[in-house]
Amino acid sequence: xxxxxxxxxxxxxxGGARPTRRAVALTTALLIVFLLYSLAPTWFLLVASTxxxxxxxxxxxxxxxxxxxxxxxxxxxxxxxxxxxxxxxNSVLYSTVGAAGSTLVSLAAGxxxxxxxxxxxxxxxxxxVGASLLPSTxxxxxxxxxFAEIGLTNTVWAVLIPYFINxxxxxxxxxxxxxxxxxxxxxxxxxxxxxETRIFFxxxxxxxxxxxxxxxxxxxxxxxxxxxxxxxxLNGERSFPVTLGLFSWVxxxxxxRDMNTLVLTGSLLSIIPLAVFMFALxxxxxxxxxxxxxx
Amino acid sequence: xxxxxxxxxVATDSPARRTSPRRTGRRGAAKGLLFxxxxxxxxxxxxxxxxxxxxxQSLHEKKSSGIGFGPTKIVYAGFANxxxxxxxxxxxxxMLRTLLFGAAQITVMLxxxxxxxxxxxxxxxxxxxxxxxxxxxxxxxxGVVSTLIWLFLYSPTASPIIDIANRAGTSVxxxxxxxxxxxxxxxxxxxxxxxxxxxxxASLQALPRELYxxxxxxxxxxxxxxxxxxVPNITGILVLTGMFSLIGRLQLFTxxxxxxxxxxxxxxxxxxxxxxxxxxxFKTGDYQYAAAESLVLAVVTGVLAFVFYRxxxxxxx
Numbered sequence: 001x002x003x004x005x006x007x008x009x010x011x012x013x014x015g016g017a018r019p020t021r022r023a024v025a026l027t028t029a030l031l032i033v034f035l036l037y038s039l040a041p042t043w044f045l046l047v048a049s050t051x052x053x054x055x056x057x058x059x060x061x062x063x064x065x066x067x068x069x070x071x072x073x074x075x076x077x078x079x080x081x082x083x084x085x086x087x088x089x090n091s092v093l094y095s096t097v098g099a100a101g102s103t104l105v106s107l108a109a110g111x112x113x114x115x116x117x118x119x120x121x122x123x124x125x126x127x128x129v130g131a132s133l134l135p136s137t138x139x140x141x142x143x144x145x146x147f148a149e150i151g152l153t154n155t156v157w158a159v160l161i162p163y164f165i166n167x168x169x170x171x172x173x174x175x176x177x178x179x180x181x182x183x184x185x186x187x188x189x190x191x192x193x194x195x196e197t198r199i200f201f202x203x204x205x206x207x208x209x210x211x212x213x214x215x216x217x218x219x220x221x222x223x224x225x226x227x228x229x230x231x232x233x234l235n236g237e238r239s240f241p242v243t244l245g246l247f248s249w250v251x252x253x254x255x256x257r258d259m260n261t262l263v264l265t266g267s268l269l270s271i272i273p274l275a276v277f278m279f280a281l282x283x284x285x286x287x288x289x290x291x292x293x294x295x
Numbered sequence: 296x297x298x299x300x301x302x303x304x305v306a307t308d309s310p311a312r313r314t315s316p317r318r319t320g321r322r323g324a325a326k327g328l329l330f331x332x333x334x335x336x337x338x339x340x341x342x343x344x345x346x347x348x349x350x351x352q353s354l355h356e357k358k359s360s361g362i363g364f365g366p367t368k369i370v371y372a373g374f375a376n377x378x379x380x381x382x383x384x385x386x387x388x389x390m391l392r393t394l395l396f397g398a399a400q401i402t403v404m405l406x407x408x409x410x411x412x413x414x415x416x417x418x419x420x421x422x423x424x425x426x427x428x429x430x431x432x433x434x435x436x437x438g439v440v441s442t443l444i445w446l447f448l449y450s451p452t453a454s455p456i457i458d459i460a461n462r463a464g465t466s467v468x469x470x471x472x473x474x475x476x477x478x479x480x481x482x483x484x485x486x487x488x489x490x491x492x493x494x495x496x497a498s499l500q501a502l503p504r505e506l507y508x509x510x511x512x513x514x515x516x517x518x519x520x521x522x523x524x525x526v527p528n529i530t531g532i533l534v535l536t537g538m539f540s541l542i543g544r545l546q547l548f549t550x551x552x553x554x555x556x557x558x559x560x561x562x563x564x565x566x567x568x569x570x571x572x573x574x575x576x577f578k579t580g581d582y583q584y585a586a587a588e589s590l591v592l593a594v595v596t597g598v599l600a601f602v603f604y605r606x607x608x609x610x611x612x
Contacts, residue, residue: 003559004456012559023417023516023518024417024418026416027417028422030410030414031411031414031415031418031422031426034407034411034488035426035432036430037429037431037485037490038343038429038432038433038526039395039429039442039450041433041441041445041485042432042433042436042444043443044447044448044455045440045444048447048453051306056453057452060455060458061447061448061453061454061455061458062455072436084534104333104371105333105334105337106334108330108331108333108334109331109334109335111330112326112327112328112329112330112331113327113331115327116326116327116328116330117324117327118324118327118328119324121327124331131338133539133542133544133600134593134597135542135543135545135596136592137347137546137548137569138546138589138592138596139341139342139345139346141342141349141572141576141585141586141589142345142346142349142586143345143575144343144590145345145348145349145352145582146340146344146348147587148601149348150595158474161337161340161341162341164333164337164452165337165338165341166335167338170334196326196329196330200330210597224437225437225438225439227438227549228440228548228549232354243437243439243440246439246440247439247441247553248447249557250553252441253556257350258448260453263443264447267440267444270437270440271435271436271437271440274435274437275435278435280442288479
């Protein structure tokens with residue numbers, strides 16, 4: 001790196017501002033190397049899900065042999081009466097309901113924090129910021145202990161309730177309420193005789209729409225990708241989200257039949273709904289990433 | 296909407312209302328708490344109660360009544376679990392291993408991300424969009440799936456990497472000794488560089504152009520501008536990102552859990568604190584000890600977060 005740059009300095013002593021052809025080539029070459037690094041594993045997944053078991057082990061992994069994609073789909077569909085489809089639906093259900101609930105709870109709490117003065121507000125906000133720094137993995141086992149005690153484990157509530165409560169979402173909700181809901185407008189609605197709940201649902205929520213979508217998107221992706229909470233909470237195969245379902249296949253692969261083709265094709269299938277979701281919300285994506293990084 | 300603009304005028308007509316923003320007072324307290332209620336109840340149920348309950352569990356232990364196979368019962372044990380953890384070598388080894396490994400892996404990951412962000416700063420706008428989209432692909436792939444992909448890329452039977460190495464007349468191993476850490480680190484780096492690159496890109500773009508315009512006019516080379524002007528100006532953000540990544544890394548769980556299926560002899564059940572807690576709770580069935588371990592891990596995490604917070608605050612001021 002440094003030697004290449006040094007030669008650049010030597011060859012181009014007069015010009016100045018414009019990067020040399022050599023520098024551009026080096027930059028592009030390095031970017032291409034990392035692009036290949038980023039893409040090759042995904043390419044491998046795409047290729048591998050078209051192979052049957054023999055080809056998977058005997059042919060070169062980064063190129064196709066005979067196409068068995070349809071057979072692999074069929075095998076997935078046949079497994080335990082299409083339980084894989086159920087897993088995808090569960091993931092969609094947990095992500096949609098979990099993110100919607102969390103968004104509403106967060107916006108309401110953020111709005112309450114931002115727009116109403118009450119004693120202890122500052123301390124409460126401090127607790128919420130502190131809690132948002134706690135990695136959620138940390139709480140998985142204590143949560144399991146409590147939910148097992150009150151008989152919630154193995155129900156959808158065991159995962160949905162923790163998804164609803166997201167301190168970081170509340171923090172974002174407060175930021176959005178601060179910046180996009182004018183207090184004057186609330187005052188005006190009050191004078192007009194609107195109740196506080198009415199003001200929240202028909203005025204404030206509308207104004208915080210962009211913020212709400214960002215919170216929803218971050219939550220949706222997090223829940224879709226979540227693995228450890230369902231791992232702790234759910235026992236019955238039919239309640240698994242797709243991440244846990246794939247893990248159960250990996251576990252079986254060690255003991256019973258060779259499940260590798262199913263695992264690979266299933267992995268590919270499990271990406272598709274998330275990719276569609278992210279593509280649909282792509283204009284909120286960049287701000288979402290940056291917001292998510294604040295955590 | 297139109298019904299709302301009308302009363303807005305009314306409000307501006309009465310300045311007395313506007314000059315007292317704290318008008319809501321007591322009434323505001325009740326209303327504000329009303330909106331917070333769903334969250335507060337949920338927070339109590341999913342944060343406060345679990346931590347309290349885990350604490351009370353951690354003060355107990357399982358004793359079998361009678362000799363041998365009698366039914367077990369839970370008895371109060373004081374701080375026995377905690378003192379056992381303090382002298383539990385494997386637990387602290389796992390903790391230290393995770394921290395050291397995390398620090399090394401995060402340094403590499405942020406270094407690569409920084410390099411990519413700087414490189415993207417130096418190519419044409421159209422190419423930027425293309426490269427950025429490609430480099431972000433790993434971020435779109437769920438963590439479990441990317442772990443599965445690398446599981447196969449590391450597996451002795453299906454790996455194309457081993458294929459290529461064999462054709463080139465060499466051999467590669469992915470597990471055992473330092474290889475285990477390199478493989479795990481590679482997986483985590485692969486997952487993380489796209490995301491961190493976007494972060495660093497954003498802070499590079501936020502730098503005022505005047506910072507380096509002058510240098511550029513003076514004929515400074517791009518790499519020189521990058522190294523001497525851009526990088527020093529975003530060091531604070533890099534340090535902050537790195538430290539908070541390390542807090543997350545301390546909870547490392549899913550990736551080693553999966554890789555265990557390829558290399559059970561290289562990745563033990565106490566490889567990271569979370570793996571140990573999981574194993575203790577659901578394989579050994581010792582909920583009380585696992586609860587105590589969870590709390591110790593939470594305390595270590597909290598202390599780290601606090602120290603980092605102090606360090607970064609001092610840097611800023």
